[in-house]
Amino acid sequence: MNDVCIVENLSFSYSPSKRIIDRLSFKISNGEIVGILGKNGSGKTTLINLMTGFLKNYSGSITIKGKDIEDYSLKERARVVSYIQQSRLSIPDYYSVEDFVLEGRRPFRKFGFYTEKDYELLEKVLEQCSLGSYKTQHINEISGGELQRCVFAKALMKQCDLFIFDEPTSAMDIKYQKEFFELLSIAKQELNAAIVLSIHDINLSIKYCDRLIVLNSGKILYDGKSKFVTKEILSAAFDTLVSEECTAPLHFYY
C-alpha cells in the first residue's frame, strides 16, 4: 500500500490560548476508507481544512503524494485532491447536471477547453453514479440526495486517488447514506483511492469505513480498524455512554 497522505506532528490553534489540533501523526494509504470521528468541536473539520491546504500557520507537516502541501499551487492541489466541503454549494441556476459534473475536469483543462476524453469520462461517471437519465436536467430541479450524487460524480471526474469529505452524509437519509457509501466503493475499487471523511454517525462509520481515527480535543484517541473500536473508546470520545449496539455487527440495521 502506498501512503497518499502523511501527517506528522501536526498542531494548530485559531488563537494562542487553545490548541485545536494537538500533535497528530498518521498516514493514509491507497485503497482505504478512513473515518474521522469525534464529538462536536473535537477538531474534525479543522483537521480536514488543514489536510486540504485551506488552513495555514500550523506546525508539523502534511505531505500529499510525496510533496509537502505548501509546495502545491492551488491548481496542482485541485488535481491531486478531490475535496467536498461541509458548506452549502452555490451553483449557477443555469447549470444542467452534466455541466456541473463536467466542472470536475476544470483543473485539467488546456487553454480553457475540455477534451473528447473529458466528455467520454463524463458519460461513464454519470452512468456509474446513476445520473445518466438526469444529465440534461436543471441542477436546481433535482432532490437533495440526487444533488449529493452529482457532487460526488464531480469529485470522481478528477480521477485522483485522494478524496476528502467533510461530513458528507449529514444531510442524507438512510437510503442516500447507503448509496453514498456504495459510490465511495467505486472510487476505492476503480481508482484504488484513499478516502478520508469526517463523520458523526458511529454506526455508519463502523459499517463502511475500513479504519477510524477518533479525535478527542484535537488528540488521537484511537487509530485502527473500525471493527476493533470499543464502546469504552467511543464513550470517552463522545463524553457519554455509547451502548453495545453501536459497536456490534450492524448488518441488521441496514
Ligand SMILES: Nc1ncnc2c1ncn2[C@@H]1O[C@H](COP(=O)(O)OP(=O)(O)OP(=O)(O)O)[C@@H](O)[C@H]1O
Ligand atoms: N474559524 C474559527 N475560529 C476560531 N475557532 C474556531 C474556528 N473554527 C472552529 N473553531 C473552534 O475549533 C474547535 C474545533 O472545531 P471543528 O469545527 O474543527 O470541530 P468539529 O469536530 O468539526 O465539530 P462539529 O462536529 O461540530 O462539526 C471548536 O472549539 C471550534 O469552536
